[in-house]
Amino acid sequence: MLILRLALRDLFFQKVHLVCNIAVLAGVLVPLLVLFGVKNGVYNALIGDLLSNPRNVQIDTSGNTTFSTEDAQTVRGWPEAGFVTLKTRSQFDFVNVRLEGGGQKRDAVLIPSGEGDPNLPDGVAILPGTAVVSAQLAAQLEISSGDLIDVITQAEDRPRQMRLQLKVSAVLPAENVTGRAVLAELEVLDLVEAFYDAYALPEYGITQGKPLADRVPVFEGLRVYAASLEDLAPLQNRIETHFGISTEARTAEVQGVLSLGRNLNLALLLTAAVASLGLAAALVFGFWGEVQRKRHVLASLALMGLGGQRLWLFPLIQALVSAALALLVSFGIFGLAALVAERLFDTGGAAGNLVDITVMQAVSISALVTAFVAFSALMAAWSALKIDPATVLREGAT
């Protein structure tokens, strides 16, 4: 395409003007990119901290209300809810644990878990007859993944202990659950509760007691994890309204961070809007001025017959190529600024923690800037269309 070739030749011939245009664009883009990157980095770090601890999206019911499996199913059907589990009475959650064949026992808390529990590492599932143990418990009893453990419980009014054998499917990382804990299916906890409630459990050698068939399971509470940080407050509100109860969650802390994110976004948007106004004025008049300066060149092209409807492409192509180069320069300077910032403010985290722009964000920013520049070049394009080719004959020299 001849007009493309000519526009590029002219653009790179006038290097000083090209550098000026790139400087104007980069002068506005680089500070905005750094601001955006810092906002992202700081905000993502805060959000990452919150997300790294499932306790931050956890909602626990409180009070004396009882729940059924149907209640749990209802909450599972809500889009704001992630993992949902019922809770047995807390006084019966404490058990003794021993590695099969081991000599030592340790007391531990029994926590209901299952598929989707955010406390479980990726790829770890709790199946019937299996359990996951906390790092502390594993260390003290030298438990490894694949080992068998005995979960032992004893009630004062029962003549003998109940012993359950579970296979350890994983040992949790230390930061996931603190203290000594065994994560198992709700059915395991329910079994322990039935034992305490004096029901007969012949499968486990407990022959005396009330018949298990007469038992109607009733649960003391619900533990619910919100699907996301944004879902925490609405989910808590919905649970409280639906069941008429009070709940406990870290909603205020999470809302504080989310609110900070919204305010940072607003501040950045305002800054970008003001900067864009200035940039638009600089670009519109800059590109228009370029066309005026090059009107003899454009008139010569039109005189030779290259005019028609194509001449408007000349300033538009130059504007878009300038924008592309300015984006390259801006992202380059942004990268350097990010490196310097990360060295100056040692966060102790991985590179990219303090100043962070994702590839998708970079692509979106590039598209937005390109569209902005193209829009700013419209007046120049219109001006090029209006150039009279006879200018070359009437005004003489180029």
Next chain:
Amino acid sequence: MAYRLEIDNMTVTLGDAERRFVLKTGAWSVTAGEVIGLTGPSGAGKTLLLELLGLLRAPDDGGYTAVPLDTSAQTASHDFAAAWRAPQAMSLCAAARAQFFGFVPQAGGLLPFLTVTENIELTQHIAKRPDAAWRDTLLGELGLTQIKGLRPAALSIGQRQRVAIARALAHRPFCVIADEPTAALDPENAQTAMRLLIEAAGAGGSATLLSSHDYATLEQFPMRRMRLEITPAEQGKTIVSTLVPLGTQVPKAEEVTA
């Protein structure tokens, strides 16, 4: 394909009710290989006339047609006057300029970011008539071979004018329109440039329409002469400039020889 340009009483009016300027072309024609020298006092409308003939300005009235000389070929005439009335007039006229005309402006009108060769090739690219052999011939004939890789800023005014002549002829247009092509040159260079323009146009089979104040140089070459003559009318409110044929000029040197 050779053509005859037929100009049929085109007129164009500028100004307002208070003061008006009317240009009348009269009826005449020019054929391939012919040279027409247009003269007239300043303000007579020589550039305006070239704008009309170069499809840079729409006539208010009259006809302007390119008629193919070879009637056996199935080539239609081109009604340039009608092109101005079409919805896509600017595009049509631009396309016609690219195919039929070459222009030699006063100061060259070269593109500063292209080399001599690239400037010359430009009209070939626009007209989609690449012809490296003819380009090289023009470079040689006009004495540009040594400077073909330079950009206009590195050339003298005379060199730029020769490049402009080569560019105007590179795509073998039917007609070359030259507006005061020697105005910026000293007498010696003016005569050289004029000779090169007329010879190269003749070699390429192009007709040449050139306007000039430089009578001394014009008189050195055989050509048809036409003159714009101004006649005030209507109590001086309207100025009418009419193109008047002066007949064919024989160069002074040839008269002496005869």
